[in-house]
Every structure is written in C-alpha cells, then in structure tokens.
Amino acid sequence: MMQRLNIAIVTETYPPEINGVANTMLHLAEGLAERGHRMQLVRPRQHADRDQSATGSITPYLVPGLPIPGYHGLRFGLPVYWRLRRNWHRSTPDLVYIATQGPLGHAALAAARALKIPTVTGFHTQFHQYSQHYGLGILTHRIADTLRHFHNRSDTTLVPTVDLQTELSAGGFQNVQVFGRGVDVERFSPVWRDPDLRRAWGCEDDTLVVLYVGRVAAEKNLDLARESFAAILSDRPDARFVLVGDGPELAHLRRDFPDFICTGSKIGAELSAHYASGDLFLFPSLTETFGNVVTEAMASGLPVIAFDYAAAHAHIEPWVNGVTLTPGDRTAFIAASRQAAQDQASRRQMGEAARQTAEGISWERVLGVVEERLFEVINRQRGTEAGHATLAATSE
Incomplete structure (x- = not known):
C-alpha cells in the first residue's frame, strides 16, 4: 500500500x-x-x-x-x-x-x-x-x-x-x-478554435496566423521570431503575427511593431482559444529548461518551429509533427518558418500529428x-x- x-x-x-x-x-x-x-x-x-x-x-x-x-x-x-x-x-x-x-x-x-x-x-x-x-x-x-x-x-x-x-x-x-x-489535452485542444477571435485579429478563414505564447523578454530571443515573420510576409503578405504574453519587452514591441497583435497575458478559456486559433507556432527561445508552451501548442493542433532541445527535442519529430533546428542556427530557423508557412497541406498534417503526440503526454x-x-x-x-x-x- x-x-x-x-x-x-x-x-x-x-x-x-x-x-x-x-x-x-x-x-x-x-x-x-x-x-x-x-x-x-x-x-x-x-x-x-x-x-x-x-x-x-x-x-x-x-x-x-x-x-x-x-x-x-x-x-x-x-x-x-x-x-x-x-x-x-x-x-x-x-x-x-x-x-x-x-x-x-x-x-x-x-x-x-x-x-x-x-x-x-x-x-x-x-x-x-x-x-x-x-x-x-x-x-x-x-x-x-x-x-x-x-x-x-x-x-x-x-x-x-x-x-x-x-x-x-x-x-x-x-x-x-x-x-x-x-500537458492537459482537454484544456489545450483544436476544438477551442474561435472564428470570432480570428476576425477580431483582422483575419479571414484562410489568413495565416503565426503565434507566439510566452514571456515577452530578452531571453526569449524574440528578435528571431520577428525576423522569421518578416520572411513569411514576403510570401504571405496577409499573414498576422499574434504574441500572447507579458514582460519587460512588451511596450517596446507594441511601439516599434504596431502591426503585431500583442494581446498581453491570457489565462483559462481565453488562452485555450488563442492557441487553437493560430496556424503556426514559433518558439525561438534558447534558455528553456522545458518549455511548456511547446506541448500546449502541440495539443492545440499547431506545428511548432523550435530549436532542438528541451520539450522540442523530447516530443518533436522533424517535419512529422513540427520542426526542430540545430540550436542557435538562425538561418535555418527562418528558412523552416518560411517553408512551413508556404505549405498549407504539410502544416495541417504536422498539426494533426502534433495533437496525437500530445495526447500521449x-x-x-x-x-x-x-x-x-x-x-x-x-x-x-x-x-x-x-x-x-x-x-x-x-x-x-
């Protein structure tokens, strides 16, 4: 006993x-x-x-x-x-x-x-x-x-x-x-996708929403996320970048990048809807011990682009349920983000596989x-x- x-x-x-x-x-x-x-x-x-x-x-x-x-x-x-x-x-x-x-x-x-x-x-x-x-x-x-x-x-x-x-x-x-x-696969799930929320972001059904969730701080390497999104815009000029979270860099981002949708922190049902209403998750941080947001995004049906360590290394199989890159390789991260943004069919397949992976965690x-x-x-x-x-x- x-x-x-x-x-x-x-x-x-x-x-x-x-x-x-x-x-x-x-x-x-x-x-x-x-x-x-x-x-x-x-x-x-x-x-x-x-x-x-x-x-x-x-x-x-x-x-x-x-x-x-x-x-x-x-x-x-x-x-x-x-x-x-x-x-x-x-x-x-x-x-x-x-x-x-x-x-x-x-x-x-x-x-x-x-x-x-x-x-x-x-x-x-x-x-x-x-x-x-x-x-x-x-x-x-x-x-x-x-x-x-x-x-x-x-x-x-x-x-x-x-x-x-x-x-x-x-x-x-x-x-x-x-x-x-x-990861809580009931709280984080594709079922919480919210068309009204996407419309509030100025998005149509086919608009590509690139998502980041986490602390908005220097150690999160958000400059790389910004550069990756700029590359995505060259192919998908209608794409939107949504950042969910708070931190010391939030005011700077809102001031210098007014086209970014900076929502601040979200919890509960709102957070679930924000995850599920995205299409592609960028996570460029190199300072994680794990990175819970990686598995939360996967559970929400999103393919994750991340460096190959911590949660991403443990749970992502490259180009099957997400993409992992050699830690610190900025060029590869940007290229992978751009490629995933271009290929809608692959993105959806990876998102479905990500959800299946999360259900086993x-x-x-x-x-x-x-x-x-x-x-x-x-x-x-x-x-x-x-x-x-x-x-x-x-x-x-």
Missing part, C-alpha cells in the same frame, strides 16, 4: 501568476493531493490573497514578499528562515520540495537541512543563461556555480529532460533525476514518476525500515 506523505512545496511563483513554473507547481501540488498526500504550499503573499485557508488537501503558508522589477504582479519571497524552521519543527514534513532559488528558496533549504528533513530541489529556470541577455554575461559562470552549490545541498535535484540531466551532471550537479512534464504518468522519486529520497535518507515519526500511516 502506498503511504501518504506530508509534503511542503516551496515556490516563489504560483497561479494566478502566469509562467511555466507556476503552471508546473499547480499540477504538482494538486496532482499529489489527489493521490492522497497532504500538501503545504509555501509561497509569497500576493495582493489578491485574503486568507490562508486550506483548499482540499493543500494548505497555503503565505510569507512576505517584494515585487520583482520589470515583472508586473510577480513577487519574490523574503528569506524567512526562522519562521519556516519554527513551523516545520512544530509540524515536520516528510519531505520539502523547493522549486525556486530565490531568497525564500535559500531560506527553506537551510531550514530543512537544519531539521534534517529530506529535501528535493527542482531545476526549473536557466538563470545562468538569462544573464547573457541582460548584459551580465560575465556573471554566467558565477551564477552557475551558485546554482550548483544550492542544488547539491539537497538530496536530489529534479529536471524536466534527460538532456538537461546529462548537462547538469557533467557540470558537477549531484543526484540529478528526471521529472518530466505533462499524461500528467498522471508524470506524477507517478515524481511520487516514486520522493519516496526514493525519503527511504535513502532514513532507511526503509526506520520510517519517520510524522509519516502518516494511513494506507490508500
């Missing part, structure tokens, strides 16, 4: 915030709760938060935070070491999962280690690569060293792909295991693997016979 665990998840981002890490943490917390585990969710208090009442088996533990410059609505948690240590001393989790490496994450790791609580960290963001896009390339190696030191203090680091596991292990990260990603399967990883960490630290004083004995 599977034992129930008391698990604390520490994250500095969570819905209604809109980003891949927040989305993954939602699936992790809710999925493990549905499997019978008791979840404590430690995160910064947001302006919209009213109380700390539990929702089902998920109990929020809200801590003070401060705004993140350039990212409206996002906050980082303060390093509340003693508050966490007192809370976890009174009610000790069986395991702490730390998703983010900000001040709150560092405090949580220190508190968990001081109390000898098994600890897992998630490598969700390539912060060391981000530095190159903000004029801080000189700090890349130092940031990588800091990340390695942080993660190596945990019992296991979980990453979304085998490629990233190999890369980090070669770079001195220890005990790196894979925690993949699923189940969050239920992913959560089963994560659950196994968490039990492995607990058993490795404490021994399968010793157990833990607070381990819930209830069987499912």
